[in-house]
Each structure stands twice: as structure tokens, then as C-alpha cells.
Amino acid sequence: xxxxxxxxxxxxxxxxxxxxxxxxxxxxxxxxxxxxxxxxxxxxxxxxxxxxxxxxxxxxxxxxxxxxxxxxxxxxxxxxxxxxxxxxxxxxxxxxxxxxxxxxxxxxxxxxxxxxxxxxxxxxxxxxxxxxxxxxxxxxxxxxxxxxxxxxxxxxxxxxxxxxxxxxxxxxxxxxxxxxxxxxxxxxxxxx
Amino acid sequence: xxxxxxxxxxxxxxxxxxxxxxxxxxxxxxxxxxxxxxxxxxxxxxxxxxxxxxxxxxxxxxxxxxxxxxxxxxxxxxxxxxxxxxxxxxxxxxxxxxxxxxxxxxxxxxxxxxxxxxxxxxxxxxxxxxxxxxxxxxxxxxxxxxxxxxxxxxxxxxxxxxxxxxxxxxxxxxxxxxxxxxxxxx
Numbered sequence: 001x002x003x004x005x006x007x008x009x010x011x012x013x014x015x016x017x018x019x020x021x022x023x024x025x026x027x028x029x030x031x032x033x034x035x036x037x038x039x040x041x042x043x044x045x046x047x048x049x050x051x052x053x054x055x056x057x058x059x060x061x062x063x064x065x066x067x068x069x070x071x072x073x074x075x076x077x078x079x080x081x082x083x084x085x086x087x088x089x090x091x092x093x094x095x096x097x098x099x100x101x102x103x104x105x106x107x108x109x110x111x112x113x114x115x116x117x118x119x120x121x122x123x124x125x126x127x128x129x130x131x132x133x134x135x136x137x138x139x140x141x142x143x144x145x146x147x148x149x150x151x152x153x154x155x156x157x158x159x160x161x162x163x164x165x166x167x168x169x170x171x172x173x174x175x176x177x178x179x180x181x182x183x184x185x186x187x188x189x190x191x192x
Numbered sequence: 193x194x195x196x197x198x199x200x201x202x203x204x205x206x207x208x209x210x211x212x213x214x215x216x217x218x219x220x221x222x223x224x225x226x227x228x229x230x231x232x233x234x235x236x237x238x239x240x241x242x243x244x245x246x247x248x249x250x251x252x253x254x255x256x257x258x259x260x261x262x263x264x265x266x267x268x269x270x271x272x273x274x275x276x277x278x279x280x281x282x283x284x285x286x287x288x289x290x291x292x293x294x295x296x297x298x299x300x301x302x303x304x305x306x307x308x309x310x311x312x313x314x315x316x317x318x319x320x321x322x323x324x325x326x327x328x329x330x331x332x333x334x335x336x337x338x339x340x341x342x343x344x345x346x347x348x349x350x351x352x353x354x355x356x357x358x359x360x361x362x363x364x365x366x367x368x369x370x371x372x373x374x375x376x377x378x
Contacts, residue, residue, distance in 0.1 A: 041274065046297030049267040052259075056271015059232070059257070060225060080260025084268075088257050177303040184274045188222040 019065035048077025058090035086127030123155035135159035195348035213278035231278040240311025262291035305362040308370040
């Protein structure tokens with residue numbers, strides 16, 4: 001079973017409330033259309049950094065949930081972040097991995113190990129509080145709202161198909177510095 | 193001749209830096225986030241600064257997070273900054289070399305202020321770093337120059353004032369700035 005990433009994002013959008021979201025790569029275009037002006041910042045220009053960016057936000061803002069939309073190829077670039085996140089123990093961090101087994105934006109070359117790579121076992125071994133794999137949309141609909149209240153860090157490997165759009169086929173993305181500036185203003189301004 | 197800097201001096205400078213950063217945030221009209229810490233250290237443990245790291249272990253007011261890589265440290269710093277938290281990176285020159293793409297993408301292109309304290313492990317006391325026989329010492333300043341990252345050397349106890357100064361500079365220019373720790377701290 002595999003879920004359409006756009007369907008997964010719709011579920012997240014319906015339940016995330018004021019959670020900060022960190023999309024990366026193939027989830028970027030669809031998320032931008034669904035949630036254009038919100039507490040989100042896309043990981044653009046430093047592939048592999050979504051989990052670390054999410055960790056920093058989670059540590060700075062323990063009162064908010066932070067949801068990272070990672071990719072399997074992206075996470076492999078900074079796999080050590082699993083241990084760093086587990087060591088920092090952010091109770092408010094949800095790390096979602098959109099697993100499709102390929103580098104979608106560059107032409108769908110298989111990632112090292114392809115779909116065999118078991119990220120759930122890696123996250124569990126690193127010390128995440130909760131780890132799970134979900135390949136069914138109905139199960140994700142049931143499970144995601146609970147993640148928003150459970151103690152983190154939570155890691156969920158989501159078995160997904162390819163997204164309809166990628167940052168290469170839809171180039172309307174906003175540069176990272178502009179997204180980051182807006183998010184900082186919102187986060188700090190919310191306390192003014 | 194360069195001199196080693198005692199860890200307590202560095203710790204005091206870090207505390208002053210964090211206090212100033214929070215005051216600056218308030219002066220800009222923002223309310224500081226509710227945090228139990230003055231500020232954050234993101235460290236990929238550096239042998240050169242090990243006495244400072246040991247002293248930080250005993251500090252309740254500064255939170256240290258050990259990172260697996262310098263790429264992570266730089267990007268975690270971005271997240272903390274977006275949330276309003278002051279942060280300093282403590283790494284080694286080799287880690288700077290390993291993470292220049294993240295420095296470029298996150299701090300330079302992303303316009304995120306990131307302040308580095310970089311240990312010059314193996315720097316010879318009687319030589320200028322540019323004349324070191326160790327490439328990892330020799331190339332640190334030229335690399336920072338190539339990326340137009342402002343930097344200064346901490347060559348003794350009288351230089352600790354450069355820590356808040358270069359931290360402030362990173363905020364002002366919305367990008368990276370660094371100080372290089374010349375000799376192993378005591």
C-alpha cells in the first residue's frame with residue numbers, strides 16, 4: 001500500500017492547528033498551495049536539513065508542535081540527525097518521512113538501498129520516543145491527530161507514491177530567506 | 193605570542209553575549225520567548241575548546257546540545273534563531289570544511305545570523321596560522337575569506353570581547369561571523 005503525498009498533506013492541513021511545518025522537496029509545491037500563509041518554512045537550498053531545522057524550532061518553541069515533512073533521500077544526507085534529535089529529546093517534534101525510494105526531483109533515481117532501507121528501525125535505535133510505519137491513508141487519518149498530543153520525538157515513515165509536482169516542475173517556490181523572515185516575524189510577533 | 197584563554201573567561205563572555213542578544217530583541221519591540229536558558233551552545237565537540245565544554249556541562253543557564261555534524265549544528269541554529277533564541281556554535285576547523293555548503297545555504301543565502309567559535313587544533317604557538325605546517329590550520333582563514341565571512345582571532349584573554357562583538361556582527365549583517373580560538377583553552 002502507498003499513499004498519495006497530497007492526500008497525506010490534506011490530513012495534516014486539517015489537523016495541524018498552529019503547528020509549525022517544515023516541508024522539503026516534493027511536498028513543497030503541494031503544501032504551498034494548501035497552506036500559503038501559515039507557520040511553515042520550507043527547506044530550500046540545503047537538502048538534508050529539514051530534520052535539523054525542525055529540531056531548532058522545536059527547542060526554541062516548546063509550546064508549539066513542529067512537524068517535519070522529510071524525504072528519504074534528504075534524510076540520508078544527514079542521517080546522524082536521528083541521533084541528535086533523540087539526544088535532544090524535543091517533546092513537541094513530529095518527524096514524518098515521506099518514503100518513495102527515489103530522488104524524485106532529479107529524475108527518480110533510486111536512493112541507496114531503495115525501499116529496503118528501514119528508517120523506522122534506525123529512528124527506534126537512535127532513541128525516538130515513538131516510531132511507526134504507515135502505508136494506509138485511513139490509518140494516517142486515525143493516527144495523526146494523536147501524534148499532535150503525544151510526547152515526542154515521534155518518527156513516522158509514510159509509504160507514499162510520487163508527488164504530482166516537484167520543485168523542479170513547479171518553480172513558484174519562495175526563497176528560504178523570505179520564508180524564514182516571515183516565520184520569525186510571526187513567531188515573535190505572536191508574543192507582542 | 194598567543195596565550196591560552198581560561199574557560200571561565202569564555203563562559204562569562206558567552207553569558208554577556210546572550211544577555212545582550214535578548215536585550216536587543218526586546219529593544220526591537222519583540223518579546224523574548226519564555227526560556228529557562230540565557231542561550232544555547234550547539235557543539236560538535238572540539239578538542240581545542242574542551243575545557244570550555246567541560247565548564248558548560250556545569251552551567252544551568254546555558255543549554256548545550258551536542259550535534260553529530262556541523263551541518264546539523266548550523267541548521268539547528270537557524271531553527272533556534274527563527275524561534276527567537278540566541279545561539280553560538282562551537283566547532284573545529286575540520287568541521288567548518290565539512291559544512292561549507294550548509295554555511296552557504298542556510299546562513300549566507302538564507303540570511304540567518306550564525307556565529308561560530310572555531311578551534312584551530314594543532315595551531316603552533318610560535319607561528320601565524322597562515323604559516324602552519326598543518327593544512328587544517330592554514331586554510332581556515334582563507335576559506336572564511338573566500339566566503340566573505342568576517343572573522344577574528346582569539347589570541348589571548350584580552351580578546352574575549354571579540355565574542356560579543358562578532359556575535360553582534362552576525363546579527364547586523366544577517367549572516368555568518370566567526371572567531372578562531374588560537375590556542376587550546378585552559
